[in-house]
Amino acid sequence: MADALVRLSGAARLVHRAAPLHLLGYLANTVFGAVLPVLLAWLLKYLLDELAGPGPYQDLVWLAVALGAVGLVGALSPHLGEYLSTELDRRVSLSAQNELFTAVERFTGLSRFEEPTFHDRLRLAQRTTTSPIRIVDAVCGVGRGVLTVAGFLGSLAVISLPFTAIMLLAAVPMLVVELRLARRRAALQWRLGPTERWEQFYSDLLSNTYAAKEVRLFGLAGFLRGRMNAEQQTANRALRQLDKREFWLRAVLSALSALLSAGGLIWAITAAGRGQVTVGDVSMFVASIAGVQLALNGLVGAISNTSYELVMFGHYMTVLRAEPDLPPPARPRVLPPLEHGIELRNVWFRYSDGHPWVLRGVNLFIPSGGSMALVGHNGAGKSTLVKLLCRFYDPTRGAILWDGIDLREVPVDELRERMSAVFQDFMNYDFSASDNIAVGDLAAADDQERLETAAKWAGVHETLTDLPAGYGTLLTRMFLSESEKHETGTGVMLSGGQWQRLALARAFLRADRDLMILDEPSAGLDAEAEHDVHTRLRQLRTGATSLLISHRLGAVRDADLIAVLSDGVVAELGRHADLLDANGLYARLFTLQASGYQLQGET
Ligand SMILES: Nc1ncnc2c1ncn2[C@@H]1O[C@H](COP(=O)(O)OP(=O)(O)OP(=O)(O)O)[C@@H](O)[C@H]1O
Numbered sequence: 001m002a003d004a005l006v007r008l009s010g011a012a013r014l015v016h017r018a019a020p021l022h023l024l025g026y027l028a029n030t031v032f033g034a035v036l037p038v039l040l041a042w043l044l045k046y047l048l049d050e051l052a053g054p055g056p057y058q059d060l061v062w063l064a065v066a067l068g069a070v071g072l073v074g075a076l077s078p079h080l081g082e083y084l085s086t087e088l089d090r091r092v093s094l095s096a097q098n099e100l101f102t103a104v105e106r107f108t109g110l111s112r113f114e115e116p117t118f119h120d121r122l123r124l125a126q127r128t129t130t131s132p133i134r135i136v137d138a139v140c141g142v143g144r145g146v147l148t149v150a151g152f153l154g155s156l157a158v159i160s161l162p163f164t165a166i167m168l169l170a171a172v173p174m175l176v177v178e179l180r181l182a183r184r185r186a187a188l189q190w191r192l193g194p195t196e197r198w199e200q201f202y203s204d205l206l207s208n209t210y211a212a213k214e215v216r217l218f219g220l221a222g223f224l225r226g227r228m229n230a231e232q233q234t235a236n237r238a239l240r241q242l243d244k245r246e247f248w249l250r251a252v253l254s255a256l257s258a259l260l261s262a263g264g265l266i267w268a269i270t271a272a273g274r275g276q277v278t279v280g281d282v283s284m285f286v287a288s289i290a291g292v293q294l295a296l297n298g299l300v301g302a303i304s305n306t307s308y309e310l311v312m313f314g315h316y317m318t319v320l321r322a323e324p325d326l327p328p329p330a331r332p333r334v335l336p337p338l339e340h341g342i343e344l345r346n347v348w349f350r351y352s353d354g355h356p357w358v359l360r361g362v363n364l365f366i367p368s369g370g371s372m373a374l375v376g377h378n379g380a381g382k383s384t385l386v387k388l389l390c391r392f393y394d395p396t397r398g399a400i401l402w403d404g405i406d407l408r409e410v411p412v413d414e415l416r417e418r419m420s421a422v423f424q425d426f427m428n429y430d431f432s433a434s435d436n437i438a439v440g441d442l443a444a445a446d447d448q449e450r451l452e453t454a455a456k457w458a459g460v461h462e463t464l465t466d467l468p469a470g471y472g473t474l475l476t477r478m479f480l481s482e483s484e485k486h487e488t489g490t491g492v493m494l495s496g497g498q499w500q501r502l503a504l505a506r507a508f509l510r511a512d513r514d515l516m517i518l519d520e521p522s523a524g525l526d527a528e529a530e531h532d533v534h535t536r537l538r539q540l541r542t543g544a545t546s547l548l549i550s551h552r553l554g555a556v557r558d559a560d561l562i563a564v565l566s567d568g569v570v571a572e573l574g575r576h577a578d579l580l581d582a583n584g585l586y587a588r589l590f591t592l593q594a595s596g597y598q599l600q601g602e603t
Helices: 003-016 020-052 060-105 116-159 161-193 195-209 209-217 223-273 279-321 381-388 412-417 433-438 448-457 461-465 496-508 529-541 574-583 585-602
Strands: 340-348 359-368 371-375 396-401 419-422 517-519 545-549 561-567 570-573
Touching: 003 020, 003 116, 003 279, 020 060, 020 116, 020 279, 060 116, 060 279, 116 161, 116 195, 116 279, 116 371, 116 585, 161 195, 161 223, 161 279, 195 209, 195 223, 195 529, 223 279, 279 561, 340 381, 359 381, 359 561, 371 381, 381 545, 412 419, 412 433, 433 448, 433 461, 433 496, 448 461, 461 496, 461 529, 561 574, 561 585, 570 574, 570 585, 574 585
Parallel strands: 371 545, 371 561, 419 517, 517 545
Antiparallel strands: 340 359, 340 396, 561 570
16 A cells, blocks of 8 residues: 555656646646536426426526536536646656656666566656656546546435445445455566567567568568467467456346346436435436446546556565666765776676676786787686776676775766777667767767768778768668658668778767777778787777787787686787787687688689
8 A cells, every 4th residue: 555655656746747737727628527427316306306396497597507617617527637647647756757767867777677677677767757647637537536436426425325325335345346456467578578579579580671581581571470379379278368357247237227227217217206215316317327337337447446556566666666687886985097007806797696607706807008919719707897897787796996996985976987899799870870869978979070980990981971961961761850751761871881881980079088999890890900900909099008809810900908708807908919929729819820821822
């Protein structure tokens, strides 16, 4: 109950923040809607009693005018209610969505995004951005229902007190059943979360351009469609079961309530026949029974809707109130420009308690102003180490120190401001070419000269100027630009290597940062481009700190220091020549690659 009240006040405050005036208008209209049927019933009773009386009929005209006026306003009220409700809906969902994603931004690491239950909750939270207004709607429905029920019950009580009590008692089982059903439905939505996300996953694979090649070549469409349908059928089965249960329970309750009304009607008619009640009383009785039943149904429905929406809104509030995934420093320290270097001190890391150790006591010093290369087998933990440097996760044990300051002691934004990176799995945004570079530093979004310089350094400037709309060309075939609304579109897809150069340009836009991380920056580049990029990098980064990961050992041989990661530790460390002399893993990998090139050259 306390939880429900917290959610209720959360939803009400959200609606009030988003649209206070519309809310006020909506509430006023709701109150009017609630008293309207009772008002009409009373006016009708007076009119009939007046007509059935001996006369003179001096109030007849006023009663007719009053009936007409109330009827007219009553006719307008639903339209006004609908308009206000839709507008409230729009404003509240915008505000709720904004608050939800502002909260998601607080998760500055990656671990939350790797928790399936977080995705289930986030999906429900996204769907419930319209919940606050539905809650207000349902609460208004409860208020309206209470007013109308009270009005009609009062009227009914004037005619028959026992019958009023019976009508009221009959509503109790209905309320209990509806509340249970509402809770079941909300619980089912939560249980179906994974099923619905799988279904969405398969339908995305069937429709997005990234998967289209493999789906077609491997003939996966039927297989994916089958799995998508199976997920939907699973959800349908569970929903159908609940629907059937709802149907039977409601049918039984409605039948009982109809029998009750019929009994009341028979009593009223026989009482009128015996002259115990007037014709106006019979009219009032009929109106009251119909009104009470309708209003009680509405009231019970509104209570159960409120209960359902409150449970669903709980997911939204849970996301909003979740603790940050990376604890913010209690007393944040200022991160100075890197002077000495970054030290990984006995760093142990695993992705969760259930995952195996990836790093098992890494000790490494990345000196400021130097270039370090990190090599090792697939899965050795190189990218993991990079993610720890960016503080996407905290080390499970040990620490990473920036000029002696633990990364956990500085605000994460400050740390990332001092870095630039090209990740192994870099993003291709469905933006224009300019925007694809500008995301590296949004402050440069309107600085064409800076964007072009970065593109030139990455060797992609000519490619971009040759595009149909130059740097303004949309790099997607999924969307049209504003100017292309009536054309087939000139959006372009770049080649793998061209995308990679664009990712490099994005990183070069931040070339002035203290640390540049390049995780496989040239995997998709041709030999000449790779050579160009590395030469450019050396020029650009002279005197600056960089960490390069590459399986192409020819690209790392010029690094000031090369670290070899193996079995979760730094197994070898030194310059290229030293490592060759040491005749360890690096020497073996380098010789293997070099002999491969030689063989290729000989054939
Ligand atoms: N988000 C994650 N959750 C769980 N395990 C992960 C995650 N990311 C990577 N791993 C595991 O951590 C280990 C190290 O992966 P990592 O990507 O750091 O290797 P790598 O050295 O960069 O490999 P490669 O050379 O293939 O890029 C692998 O066994 C991988 O399965």
